[in-house]
Amino acid sequence: MEEQIELKKVFGDVFFRAGRKEDKSILYAYWYGVQSEETVKDGGYKMLSLIKEKPYNKLMNSNEHVIGSWDMALEWAENEWAPAMRKAGLRYLAYVVPASIFATLTVESLIQRIDDEFEIRTFKSEEQAEQWLMSV
Template structure:
């Protein structure tokens, strides 16, 4: 199993990275640049593949470097990705929102559609998102 995954577009631009942090603390997924249906699906399927190799309950999904909307992939994310990830064990999503208003609107739309399946919190930076995910572990172990 790879420690860090990096996906690139045809001309070599990285559009997605993912890596496990800690023994199984969380998966850190980072998205970059303009996204298309194809890149969203490729990154989403990579997260699912990681989940099937070794399940994880927490995801830091950072879109802070995304430009523009990727709403053309919302239906897939809602109807395919989210149910498969939930079934495989994902429970918590720390969503870092981008500075792009269009990408932020897309994320808000997705959250509205899938928030009944996961506990989702939004953040402006990765450090706050990471802190919340690590606190969830502490809360979960006390319940």
């Protein structure tokens, strides 16, 4: 990735990484470990700033390494993050779903809440998600 940022929790654990691949015009976001409302908002606002800085209309959002639910942030994601990302130009959202059933249920709940904002698909691998994004 040409440019990559990462966000860490207080004790130094990385909970979010994001970057771009210029040749693919896709913003890539990766989430790690247990998420809180604060970490979800921090990562969400970081994605928003990256989209505003250099508008890309495609996001590959990987929850593959998320542990547990982050449903405490769903209302914020629906009412603030999704409309702001749409306004900033996001149109296609590829979600890589985790093995954790609780995190997967949270992703599915989010998709039900925001599917009118973007064209959204879920995938089991980053490769599949990227292939779809490249095709749209």
